[in-house]
Amino acid sequence: MTQQQTAGPPSAGHADLAEEFLDRQTPLSRIRNILHRYPALSPAIVLLIAVVVFGILNERFLRVENLSLITQQVAVVGTLAIAQTLIILTAGIDLSVGAVMILSSMVIAQLAVSNGIPGPLALIAGLAVGLAAGALNGFLVTRFRLPPFIVTLGTLNIFVALTLLYSGGSTVRGSAMPPVLTWLGSTFPIGPVRISTGVVMMILLYVVVAFILGKTAWGRHVYAVGDDKEAARLAGIPVSRVLMSVYLAAGAVLAVGAWIQIGRTNAASPNAGVDLNLDSITAVVIGGTSLFGGRGSIWGSLLGALIVGIFRNGLSLAGLDVLYQTLAVGILIIVAVSIDQWIRKVKS
Amino acid sequence: MTTTEFAASHTNTREPILKARNLVKTFGRVVGLDGVSLDLYPGEVLAVIGDNGAGKSTLIKCLTGAEVPDAGELYVSGQQVHFKRPQDARVHGIETVYQNLAVSPALDVASNLFLGREERLPGLLGSVFRMLDTKGMRRKAKEELTRLGISTLQDVTVPVENLSGGQRQAVAVARAAAFGSKVVVLDEPTAALGVRESNQVLQLVRDLRDRGLPVILISHNMPHVFDVADRIHIQRLGKCAATITPQSHSMTDAVAIMTGAAKA
Numbered sequence: 376m377t378q379q380q381t382a383g384p385p386s387a388g389h390a391d392l393a394e395e396f397l398d399r400q401t402p403l404s405r406i407r408n409i410l411h412r413y414p415a416l417s418p419a420i421v422l423l424i425a426v427v428v429f430g431i432l433n434e435r436f437l438r439v440e441n442l443s444l445i446t447q448q449v450a451v452v453g454t455l456a457i458a459q460t461l462i463i464l465t466a467g468i469d470l471s472v473g474a475v476m477i478l479s480s481m482v483i484a485q486l487a488v489s490n491g492i493p494g495p496l497a498l499i500a501g502l503a504v505g506l507a508a509g510a511l512n513g514f515l516v517t518r519f520r521l522p523p524f525i526v527t528l529g530t531l532n533i534f535v536a537l538t539l540l541y542s543g544g545s546t547v548r549g550s551a552m553p554p555v556l557t558w559l560g561s562t563f564p565i566g567p568v569r570i571s572t573g574v575v576m577m578i579l580l581y582v583v584v585a586f587i588l589g590k591t592a593w594g595r596h597v598y599a600v601g602d603d604k605e606a607a608r609l610a611g612i613p614v615s616r617v618l619m620s621v622y623l624a625a626g627a628v629l630a631v632g633a634w635i636q637i638g639r640t641n642a643a644s645p646n647a648g649v650d651l652n653l654d655s656i657t658a659v660v661i662g663g664t665s666l667f668g669g670r671g672s673i674w675g676s677l678l679g680a681l682i683v684g685i686f687r688n689g690l691s692l693a694g695l696d697v698l699y700q701t702l703a704v705g706i707l708i709i710v711a712v713s714i715d716q717w718i719r720k721v722k723s
Numbered sequence: 724m725t726t727t728e729f730a731a732s733h734t735n736t737r738e739p740i741l742k743a744r745n746l747v748k749t750f751g752r753v754v755g756l757d758g759v760s761l762d763l764y765p766g767e768v769l770a771v772i773g774d775n776g777a778g779k780s781t782l783i784k785c786l787t788g789a790e791v792p793d794a795g796e797l798y799v800s801g802q803q804v805h806f807k808r809p810q811d812a813r814v815h816g817i818e819t820v821y822q823n824l825a826v827s828p829a830l831d832v833a834s835n836l837f838l839g840r841e842e843r844l845p846g847l848l849g850s851v852f853r854m855l856d857t858k859g860m861r862r863k864a865k866e867e868l869t870r871l872g873i874s875t876l877q878d879v880t881v882p883v884e885n886l887s888g889g890q891r892q893a894v895a896v897a898r899a900a901a902f903g904s905k906v907v908v909l910d911e912p913t914a915a916l917g918v919r920e921s922n923q924v925l926q927l928v929r930d931l932r933d934r935g936l937p938v939i940l941i942s943h944n945m946p947h948v949f950d951v952a953d954r955i956h957i958q959r960l961g962k963c964a965a966t967i968t969p970q971s972h973s974m975t976d977a978v979a980i981m982t983g984a985a986k987a
Binding site: 411590593595596598599602605606612 | 809810813821825826827828829830834838839840841843852853854855857882885898
């Protein structure tokens with residue numbers, strides 16, 4: 376493959392030695408390469424360990440009802456994490472996901488209850504709200520080239536204010552809504568387990584988004600844009616259009632999240648979900664998606680959301696105070712980001 | 724185009740594939756190019772050298788559509804062309820490998836080769852579900868690498884960031900040379916590489932030339948230039964000071980022409 380070139384200076388032999396040294400694989404670097412290749416692997420391992428440990432600590436943890444409860448508790452954050460993953464993959468971050476979802480849920484509920492609009496039409500209006508919010512974020516990011524952190528910090532406040540202005544601060548009860556709006560809160564039995572339709576809807580979204588990210592050119596372009604924007608542009612990818620479509624897709628996912636949220640809480644409240652923004656980022660980060668963009672897997676985010684849910688549930692079953700749950704989640708985040716940094720230092 | 728067609732055009736004709744005549748480009752009062760002409764023939768490596776500010780970057784940008792010249796003509800295979808954007812040059816088969824290596828580190832080799840021109844599965848899976856033909860693209864990537872004689876990239880499913888600098892450069896060059904391109908422009912391809920990796924890239928340049936694909940090579944590295952170039956275009960003060968060959972002149976002569984210490 377390489378002929379020894381006559382022009383090569385005498386140090387060529389040393390260069391060969393140096394490269395062989397770099398190529399040598401230690402067991403640790405081999406583990407790192409595997410984790411690097413499959414970003415969802417490390418959260419999967421953490422999830423497995425957590426389930427085993429909490430199962431040993433308290434025999435109630437592994438009961439079917441408890442596991443079903445955890446998935447229901449995770450449904451809303453898990454859905455927001457889908458939108459968050461899409462945006463973080465493009466090296467952005469969205470602080471407004473929770474606010475968009477709540478705004479959308481208030482619009483859906485108010486239109487159906489106060490304005491008497493049929494349920495399905497109210498849901499479509501909610502989808503329009505999600506898309507409009509995504510379009511605003513996307514427009515500010517692509518057209519004015521503002522950092523996504525700043526854009527969504529601004530729109531977070533705007534959407535929270537709009538929600539309170541629109542709803543007058545009052546909660547809409549689920550009992551007053553048409554049944555289709557609370558449908559995702561219902562459960563159906565499979566054998567001894569009761570499955571929530573909201574959870575099924577969330578998993579369906581994961582399947583669809585995983586397919587699009589993994590199997591289509593658009594998905595590959597999302598990764599390429601997050602990985603190296605300039606390289607993507609030089610390769611002929613319309614970077615701004617890809618970014619815009621990512622924010623729109625995130626908005627659509629958030630509207631579905633609003634529907635799941637109404638079902639889960641059996642209400643639409645303007646004050647719900649203040650901490651959902653950060654919880655969704657937590658899920659994505661613990662799920663192994665890099666905040667620097669271009670690296671990660673959508674399934675990792677589902678695992679990340681489940682890990683947070685399991686830690687909170689398991690620690691409270693073990694009789695620990697809520698404060699320790701928060702402490703544990705904090706440590707998890709830092710450990711997850713440290714592992715990401717370590718993985719990124721893969722042989723280069 | 725197949726290798727045999729390349730070889731035929733190489734031996735039979737001396738019609739330049741890329742021809743530039745009297746290119747002028749000014750930036751305000753600064754003259755970047757002052758009437759530069761250049762010919763690139765099939766199956767040759769043409770090096771462009773020059774001191775900083777001599778206009779070699781501007782020349783390359785005009786040839787690849789990154790800048791629009793104020794005056795002068797460009798011909799591809801004898802037909803006059805006007806490049807407004809890099810995409811225009813790409814349409815005419817002129818592919819550029821940029822100094823900052825336009826590859827996506829987290830994507831694998833095959834994905835990088837097909838980045839921006841992905842192929843979908845045939846039938847409903849492709850048209851309705853927009854599914855990528857991942858296997859097909861990997862197979863074609865392998866074929867293309869074999870055709871280009873790039874032996875350093877065996878596994879096309881490896882993420883590019885796991886590769887060495889030379890292998891990454893090979894991916895970038897392969898993307899430029901693949902899929903029926905006519906001219907490959909390499910901007911400082913060995914600048915960031917070690918000795919062994921530089922040699923790999925220079926070998927790759929020779930291989931491309933031997934397969935009939937002409938290469939324009941911009942480099943600061945005189946030994947590299949004299950190693951692979953068939954002809955050397957020396958830019959000085961916005962003009963072409965001389966076009967020499969490694970046989971007709973020594974490295975010292977070239978540096979003297981470049982700096983103005985000697986006339987060609």
